[in-house]
Amino acid sequence: MKGSLARSLILLALVYSLAIIAAKEKFFGLTLKSELDPVALGALCVSIFIAFFLQYFFASRAGDLRAEKNLLIEDQKEVLAFAKQCRNILDDCFYAGKIDSQSKQKILSSLRNIANSLEHLDGALRKSQCQELGADFQNIKASYYLFKQTATGGNFPTTPYTATMFVQQDKAYRNLRDHLQSLLFKTNRFQ
Amino acid sequence: MANTNLSVARDFSITPGPRAQEEGDFSGEQFLNQVLLPRFKEAVDAQMRLLVDLDGTEGYATSFLEAAFGGLARKMGAKKVLSVLTFKSEDEPFLVDEITKYINDAER
Numbered sequence: 337m338k339g340s341l342a343r344s345l346i347l348l349a350l351v352y353s354l355a356i357i358a359a360k361e362k363f364f365g366l367t368l369k370s371e372l373d374p375v376a377l378g379a380l381c382v383s384i385f386i387a388f389f390l391q392y393f394f395a396s397r398a399g400d401l402r403a404e405k406n407l408l409i410e411d412q413k414e415v416l417a418f419a420k421q422c423r424n425i426l427d428d429c430f431y432a433g434k435i436d437s438q439s440k441q442k443i444l445s446s447l448r449n450i451a452n453s454l455e456h457l458d459g460a461l462r463k464s465q466c467q468e469l470g471a472d473f474q475n476i477k478a479s480y481y482l483f484k485q486t487a488t489g490g491n492f493p494t495t496p497y498t499a500t501m502f503v504q505q506d507k508a509y510r511n512l513r514d515h516l517q518s519l520l521f522k523t524n525r526f527q
Numbered sequence: 528m529a530n531t532n533l534s535v536a537r538d539f540s541i542t543p544g545p546r547a548q549e550e551g552d553f554s555g556e557q558f559l560n561q562v563l564l565p566r567f568k569e570a571v572d573a574q575m576r577l578l579v580d581l582d583g584t585e586g587y588a589t590s591f592l593e594a595a596f597g598g599l600a601r602k603m604g605a606k607k608v609l610s611v612l613t614f615k616s617e618d619e620p621f622l623v624d625e626i627t628k629y630i631n632d633a634e635r
Contacts, residue, residue: 444586451621481625488588494550 341392348384404464405523411457412520416513418453419483422446423509426487430502435493443493447484454480466526469519476515483508530613531575533566536583546590555594563599570611581616581623592622593629600633 359368425442429435435443454476461470486505497505535543539562544553563579570577581587600608608630616622 440588441585444588448586448619451619455620477621477624480621481628484625485589489590489593491546491550492588492590494545 415453418449430497434496440493479512530578532578534580543591546594555591559595559598582618596626597629597633600630605634
């Protein structure tokens with residue numbers, strides 16, 4: 337930012353010098369008034385100050401917000417990826433007709449990854465300029481608990497998933513994914 | 528109120544298992560009957576709070592948590608359980624809310 341401010345000031349000085357030279361040499365019909373008008377000079381200074389202030393204030397604010405939104409979107413993508421990974425393991429167990437100890441460990445580990453990445457996302461949302469989107473987080477948390485319940489409730493891991501349980505899991509997964517995607521879109525549009 | 532503590536990994540297993548004892552080893556029911564309930568009663572008698580440390584295991588299925596903590600709430604009452612138990616879960620902080628939900632839901 338300091339570099340671009342310096343470049344702008346150099347450009348301004350260059351334009352000013354060219355205008356003075358052009359006026360002195362009477363190029364393009366320009367003339368140079370030798371007396372100073374303090375009111376006009378003051379107004380010019382104020383205008384230049386306001387223009388610079390607004391430009392840098394809004395540019396810096398918009399830049400910070402975009403960077404924060406990008407970080408939050410990355411966090412949301414991570415949760416979505418873990419949820420998808422967990423759903424794929426559950427799919428494999430359903431088609432294999434059993435939940436062996438390795439699958440049990442994978443399911444629990446991927447659910448822990450979802451929970452911990454959600455917890456991280458919650459913290460990041462609270463610290464960011466998009467903290468008002470945190471209101472949506474309770475729905476996401478509830479849909480995660482429901483997904484975990486349908487995946488590891490009942491007689492997990494002793495009984496393989498029935499078709500009914502599989503449908504419930506799939507529904508819970510889609511519900512979690514919809515809530516996450518909705519938050520992702522809201523984050524991206526946040527002003 | 529002073530604290531006494533119970534670690535699932537140290538006092539029970541690092542691989543918590545299914546819901547019921549007949550379904551396999553280290554079930555929620557086994558944890559409830561052999562560890563959680565006796566320690567809970569000791570804490571109540573000593574007028575202490577029981578800190579349950581959930582860290583150090585490979586993870587908890589809903590079936591295990593519901594059988595253990597929901598089961599405790601069905602035996603002792605949700606209000607009593609919540610006034611005596613506190614939880615520590617650095618490995619997975621969401622577990623605390625999840626368990627509280629199963630305790631509250633157990634009486635419904």
